[in-house]
Amino acid sequence: MNKHAYELWLIWQNPQTRQRYHIGRLLHDSDSYSFRYENSGYRRKLKEAMENGYKPHLAFPDINKTYSSNKLFGPFARRLPDNKRPDFHSILQDLGLPTDYTNMDLLRATGGRLATDTYEFVAPIFTSNSHFDFDFYIAGWRHYDGDQIIHNIQPGEQVRFELDPDNEQDSKAVIVLSDKYGKKLGYIPAFYSGFMYEVIKNSSTYNANIATVNPKAVPQLKVNIAVVGKFSKDLNKMDFKKDYEIQLLR
Template identity: 60%
Template sequence: MTKRPFVLWLIWQNTETRQRYHIGNLSSLDGEFTFAYELSGKRRTLLEAMKNGYRPHLAFRDIHKVYKSNRLFDAFARRLPDKRRPDFKELLQSYGLSNNYTEMDLLRATGGRLATDPYEFVAPIYRYDNHFDFDFYVAGWRYYEGENALNALKVGDDVTFELDEMNPKDKKAVVVLTTQSGYKLGYVPAFYSGFMHDVMKNNGTYSAKVESVHPDAKPQQKVNISVVGESDITEYQGAGFDIMERFEMV
């Protein structure tokens, strides 16, 4: 059976509107790296991003090409922390990584963020049969009640989602709330929320918990939420919904 590749979504943010889009997929399998733009779906993917100001990365100019390499593409490798920095081991520990980490592990942990551009890497929605799972950092943290709840939040705490269909910026917006106190922490990021909206509207089931809490991190990386669930949705016009249906499980 074909092995499951390690997949990350490449996200681009419009710096004026602050809207984020899933524009491509980076995968690694048996020492080969692959990058391709996300052309499927109608919501928050490449074509919508291009209508809102995005231009293809200079290292990947052809949006229809599947790029392959036997090492991590230079455009992405330069986003990793320098292994020569004196605090590199401490940095790995801060991300929960061992000395046996891979470049994809580190790219996922750090997001590959640079201060000089609006790109980042995030984990995809994994889906196989009726099961799905994904994790995300709460979006819009600085604008809501997250700081009021932060000291009381613990790893493993349940959170709940609520649809916000009257949201003027996103009709498929999904709010993240603490279960006990009802604090509004923020939102599910838009490149995931279309999927989660459709799951909730179609009687899917889910469980969402606090995966990690980082009080001293930047607002967009304060709290990570993990989600697992089941849904019978067979069609979804969203960002890479079928990512796991493209590959057989190990």
């Protein structure tokens, strides 16, 4: 997974429909943290989430405010493993993190998931000039063929994407398939799929490879995919940024 200046997207999952939405952004700049809701755009963003039952977090009630702090916000810090645990060093090793990790490193690696709610943190999509990159864990893993080949697939192997326009839940759904074995592994998460749908439809070039494989992980964390690509000339990147709120690198 590529490293960039730190930003993480906050994702909310509707507990009834299981659909996930990008509802906020957490940023770490030098010694300060900031959090704001994702008010730009509609598809799989805050506005659509609120229409489908989302209520603002009690610690961040104002959807139009940018919250600031000189340390990681308490509601997010509580999502991190306790560094006083006797097995904490083993946790870092399992997550592939060095001993000089940051809270943002740990939040990204664990997703900040709790059994008591439906929030998680994920990495954003980055672009620099005409290039882009992001990574994701395959969605819907338990419903398809991945477990048949999980002990055979290796980091570095290619996957390919296919559009699924007849998908009743998401007209911009994108299927993930093993290029080597031809098996359907699942889908790109919906908060990324609109972006990738436009990339594919506009004939942009990209490579997608397996970044990590963890057969013992829960289904939604078994396989991570890394994507790098280049926008086609037909794709208006500024409109694209407006629609999908891509993080532009400076």
